[in-house]
Amino acid sequence: MASGIIVWFLMMTTLKLNPLLVKGEQQVPCLFIIGDSTYDNGNNNNLLTAAKANYPPYGIDFPDGPTGRFTNGRNIADFIAELLGFDKYIEPFATVKGVEMFRGVNYASGAAGILDESGIHLGDRISLNRQLRNHKVTISHMSTLLGNNKTLTKEYLSKCIYIVGMGNNDYINNYLLPQFYPSSHLYKPEKYATILVQQYEKQLKTLYRYGARKVAVFGLGGIGCIPAELDLYGTKDSGCVDSINKAVQYFDDKLIPMINDLNSNLPNTKFIYVNSTSIGIGDPSSIGITNLLDPCCEMSSTIANGQCKYGGGACSDRASHYFWDGFHPTETPNKVTATRAYSTLLPTDAYPFDISHLALL
Template identity: 30%
Template sequence: MELWSVMFACLSVCLAAEAIITLPGNETIPALILFGDSIIDTGNNNHLLTALKCNFPPYGRDFQGGIPTGRFSNGKSVIPLSEQLEQFKEYIGKVKENFGEEKTNFILSKSLVLVVSSSNDIANTYFAFGVRKLQYDIPTYTDMLVQIASSFVKDLYGLGLRRIGVFGAPPLGCLPFIRTLFGGIERMCSEEINMASKTYNSKLSAQLHNLNQSLPQAKVVYIHVYDPLLDIVQNPTKYGFEVADRGCCGTGTIELAVLCNPLDLLLSCTDDSKYVFWDSYHPTQRTHQILVSETIKTYINYFA
């Protein structure tokens, strides 16, 4: 199935339900559109030509029927994943064909767009693989990432979208696989990588504030997830977790995607609700639920 048809089906459901989110003052949001990476991938990755897939056990074991759907988690992550910007433009054309230009423009202007990015760029491309380290230091690299994010927001605005939330980087230095690679024998959080996340977040927040001031009728919001997730990692029992330094799948220290597979079932935990992370990179469904609840409570008023 083409990705635009997956997205169109999602929007059709949203329209049938009239609204999926209600803002203060009883104002409604007709559609939720998400751009992001594997943190919130709900299965569209299955249709891409890539080796990084997770449509096999034990992924999805807590989802409906215990079927792996392509989510990089044990169950639900956050919300459906849309495609890259160019395919989104194609998707808009399909919506116009079915609902007309006036209705489509209304949907776009009132919809809520969430952008989740930067985690792979910092944790993998820069630190784990070291590709960008040969070209940039952290200040210049984070400048580049912020510029890319800023341009992306402007492109979304140019397409008629007005409510845009952009997530900052989480505490990447505390991801289980980062602890394994950079945390020494005790597998501590990497302060260097956490500092890179904070540097990026500081610059991103300032840039998004500027965009919010300069783009007419725009509601561009920086969404800070660094501290909420760090608090969960540092104080797991406060949230009902028992394990925060490794994932549930396999040993939980390095397994990800194809390394987290049916052969790991004997090593995997039996109760993932006690774990902050599902594999060595991605949070469990329960962690997602806590973060989403906190995010909605903190930021929903900014989009009213």
């Protein structure tokens, strides 16, 4: 078995993958996803947690129904996989087996954060540190299948793309919930952002040590505009909670300097930054979205307040709604985010370049 996989591996690593040759051609051998509920596709399904989405009406527009994706259809990770030419979506760590992991693994977990404690009031979740440990387990399995050849394994991983999207829950399910977490009492917003980014950079360096060489880091965007925060804090003239967006902007503003530092100090690697705020700015009606405020699904009133009610109803005009539940976008904005991360519409969408260019390296 191992020798057969090594032959397959060598074919993949010597193949010149050019996305311009054939439409839909797979541009990289594998895709790994590290993140939160924006990217989760089933890792929380069997955890003891309120942060789950493996029940209706989640997945109402997804071919396989409710799979654990926190939206009505495809999430950002799904669309990026499509854009990179994968013929199947990347499997969650919870269920991936054998040679399938050579296509990549999705480690993302709803309620997970950069900080281990973020989201703990909801129950179990797979923090960024735990996701990194899970990736180490994957690498060990891959190495075994490659005849315990660590050099081949690292060479293979160096050709993969890594999507990393973390930080939302360090605000939504930590800093912005003073009844559960002390962080907002201990730190001013800018200091808290500094602490987060310092920890984030250490974790991304760990990912590099594990073999990652092509990494796209997604920013957070307008957390102060999501329905769950509007319900808690009300709105100002902007239609959003400006103080929250300002706090989150401190975090996002520190990501490009972090990216520059990583690229300067880690040889033979390229980190890029995807500017979710830039992508989120524009005329929503141009993509058919006319409702920016109301969640599409019926809301839960349990501890998972802001998520869809189990078996609850959903609006019929889902393509015109920005938000699916109190926290997460519908499939339409997910597609826009992934598309502009892959191929920028504006120069501010990604830095120093987009995912399509990252794939060519």
